[in-house]
Amino acid sequence: MADDLQISIGTKQEMYETIMPQIKALTEGEPDLIANLANITGALKEQFGWFWVGFYLVKNNELVLGPFQGPVACTRIQKGRGVCGSSWQQAQTLIVPDVTKFPGHIACSSLSVSEIVVPIIRNNEVIAVLDVDSEKPALFDETDKKYLEEIIAGILF
Numbered sequence: 054m055a056d057d058l059q060i061s062i063g064t065k066q067e068m069y070e071t072i073m074p075q076i077k078a079l080t081e082g083e084p085d086l087i088a089n090l091a092n093i094t095g096a097l098k099e100q101f102g103w104f105w106v107g108f109y110l111v112k113n114n115e116l117v118l119g120p121f122q123g124p125v126a127c128t129r130i131q132k133g134r135g136v137c138g139s140s141w142q143q144a145q146t147l148i149v150p151d152v153t154k155f156p157g158h159i160a161c162s163s164l165s166v167s168e169i170v171v172p173i174i175r176n177n178e179v180i181a182v183l184d185v186d187s188e189k190p191a192l193f194d195e196t197d198k199k200y201l202e203e204i205i206a207g208i209l210f
């Protein structure tokens with residue numbers, strides 16, 4: 054399984070429909086959180102070719118960089134700061150079509166133009182966020198929100 058990821062070249066929805074069962078197969082039965090988060094970022098990066106995809110985990114009341122695919126990134130983000138810290142504070146998914154217009158956006162890379170951040174909520178608390186960045190404007194929409202939230206819901210923490 055791990056070496057034969059099937060990649061789809063259809064619509065965004067078809068791409069998610071192709072990758073979702075593979076993510077499930079890769080992670081189910083594996084209890085190690087970091088291994089699962091790492092494989093999720095790998096599968097998403099391979100399928101979509103996004104500029105950056107990764108997790109930040111809440112540790113001691115700040116977001117700390119977790120498994121990711123893409124260029125090196127900011128290590129720590131405070132609550133309420135940037136898109137990630139805002140998604141954490143608001144406990145909701147944020148879609149940002151143009152990061153230059155988002156007050157307090159943290160530019161880990163100047164190449165990043167649009168972004169989606171999905172909080173991972175367990176027992177009414179945000180315990181991590183999934184962050185995806187693109188160098189294309191307005192890449193993310195409700196379809197990404199729907200599928201990424203579904204992926205997030207399947208992760209055992």
Ligand code: SME
Pocket residue numbers: 105126127130134135136137138157158159160161162165168184186
């Ligand atoms: N742009 C994010 C910071 C994380 S990086 O993009 C990987 C933000 O504003 O929270």
